[in-house]
Amino acid sequence: MRRFAAVLIGIIILIAAVDVFAGDCGDVNNDSNVDILDIVYLINYKYKSGPEPISMQSADVNADGNVDILDIVYLINYKYKSGPVPDCGIVIDIDGNVYGTVTIGGQVWMAENLKVTHYRNGDAVPNVTDNAAWSGLNSGAYCNYNNDINNVATYGRFYNWYAVVDSRNIAPAGWHIPTDAEWKQLEMYLGMSQAQADAIFSRGTTEGGKMKEAGTMHWFTPNIGATNESGFSALPGGYRETNGHSDTMGSNAFFWSSTEFDSGRAWYRHLSFSGSQVYRNYDDERFGFSVRCVRD
Secondary structure, eight states: HHHHHHHHHHHHHHHOOEEOOSSSSSOOTTTEEEEEEHHHHHHHHHOOOOOOSSHHHOOOOOOOOSSHHHHHHHHHHHHOOOOOOOTTEEETTTTOOOEEEEETEEEEESSSSSOOOOOOTBBBOOOOOOOOHHOOOOOEEEEEEOOOGGHHHHHHHHEEEHHHHOTTTTOOEEEEOOOOHHHHHHHHHOOOOOOHHHEEEESSSSHHHBBHHHHHHHOOOOOTEEETTTTTOOOBBBBTTSSSEEEEOTTTTEEEEEEEETTTTEEEEEEEETTTSSEEEEEEEBBBBBOEEEEE
């Protein structure tokens, strides 16, 4: 292993490049850059009794819970082989909001609802507060529950479906809004059969409970079956109706998919305090629902 580390050092000292990575993931030496110095720092730490990373989370760039040779290789691939960006169990959107992530089966999901107010290219997503204006939309927009910014930190924001599929992207780079098929993949990993996943309305048995935050700090009593076994940590943010009114915070969580059912309606998921199943259906694209992202 020491010989391998020596080879790695020999390779990377031939390369000179420095750039800034948004956030601290991969910035092992805490100098605001992710560069060759971080790779050397990790090698020294692992194989030369060097100092620990300033933040162990920042060094776990593949988010597998360990800091080891795989993280060194990951950083080299990122910097010099066009590999994936460092993960560290977090993702950062264009506004600088930081989200936790969770691996469920073969997918990596945000463990929090989206809060972003700009598309990936920097264009603003319109914040539409007027109920009549919201009802008449056929383009992307967001809002807060009851237009109250104090709800955002916990529950995120609502987006209509037009924002979900806008080509400018509301998802952070390297992430996207899950398709209906990707929601099914999650549900089947948690226990649904293919036939159950393909059905509509309430499906499965305990899969919704495995996705809901446990307890009643945010969910109304009885929050049936909530174990959060998956780490998805769904919260009852409610939704915004097509007429513009906000409703059901505390009792329901609604999440868009990026898959359209027909012109004007798209697939979504719904979790309730009163059951442990996952509700699947399609509805008006003007609804304001929460959004979770899945890694590309």
